[in-house]
Amino acid sequence: MTNPRIGVVGIPGKWSTEVLADAIEQRTGFRAVIDLQRVSLDLASGRLEHDGRDIGELDALIVKKISAEYSPATLDRLELLRMAEARGVRVFSGPEKMRGLINRLDGTLTLHQAGIPMPETLITEDLDSACRAVQRYGEAVFKPLFSTKARGMGVISADQPEEMLRAEVAAFQRDNPMLYLQRRVELPGRDLGMVFVGGHYLGTYARVPQDGASWNTTIHSGGRYEAFTPDASLIDLATRAQAPFGLDFTTVDVAETPDGPIVFEVSAFGGFRGALEGAGIDAAGAYLDHVLSQL
Structure with a gap:
């Protein structure tokens, strides 16, 4: 395919997004940075509109970033990319493949x-089980299920009174009902x-x-x-x-x-x-x- 129209799904102005868009423009003469937050899907027509362009008419999309931070809403944005695929647009990486890592x-x-091999890990909604795991591990890293670059993560140590440990875990759980914790690795x-x-x-x-x-x-x-x-x-x-x-x-x-x-x-x-x-x-x-x- 000569001079394919390849769009970059990313965050306008961010370094990696713009570097990729620059490379595509240099090689193909085409440039389009697509912020999924600004995409509208009209099911009646099948049109996927971004700033007046139907991205369903592009040859391919390279996904650099779907959102600045992961959240359940990120999964909703993947559905828009699934519709682009249905329109015949090649998506790299495919939305179903990315879904398993959001x-x-x-x-x-x-x-x-x-x-x-991974760090020792516990996943639970039970506060008592999580506290016992921290005591076994000595120190545990608590991680949100949706996050990037360690945002929202925190370390809880067993080297404190049990009621304080329990309070720390409970505080984390208020924003993260399903607790995900790993033994802290040196x-x-x-x-x-x-x-x-x-x-x-x-x-x-x-x-x-x-x-x-x-x-x-x-x-x-x-x-x-x-x-x-x-x-x-x-x-x-x-x-x-x-x-x-x-x-x-x-x-x-x-x-x-x-x-x-x-x-x-x-x-x-x-x-x-x-x-x-x-x-x-x-x-x-x-x-x-x-x-x-x-x-």
Whole structure:
């Protein structure tokens, strides 16, 4: 297909969205950044309108970001992309594939069923069970089912009076009825983002906390990117972790521990900045090469 019309589903003005749109425009001469919050679906006509354009007439959509933060509403936006597919638009990655990673619980269960090592995890609505797990773990990271970049997460320690521990867990549960908690893992000063395009390994970067100031390494919490070269066993682990999801582009979050490597999560979208700044990889360009090869 010569000069396909490829739109970017993302957040206008955000770095990764604009970098991908720039790459597409340079290669094809076409540019369209589509904010799903501004898309309307008219079922009578089947028209998917964004700023006067029917995106159902495009050749393809590359999904960089559906919303700034994950929420159940994010799943509703995936339905709009499903309608685009029904109109014949190629969507990368497909909405059904992304659906399994928007909700943290869904993605966790898929990884567990694939035999991928993860931190010890408890999922429950029972407050007593959650408190007992914190006492077993010593420290637990509580995670919302819908979040990105560690937003909304918190650490609760067993090293406090039981009534205070219970109060902390109850406070978290007020906004998160289904509790998801993991044993806090001591990281070796970094965790890894392992990048895949079309299921093929592209490279790895490390996230390092700012002077050890945070319990997590996310850039949102002040971390920074560095280069890292993994061994074959780490690449194999990340390859197996991303395989069940079948995404066109993703990063796998991996950490090395004294007991062996573990996977924190597979990203529904994956970022470009870490690959570029940490590993010198033009992930946006590599992703576009993959999409063009499929059209």
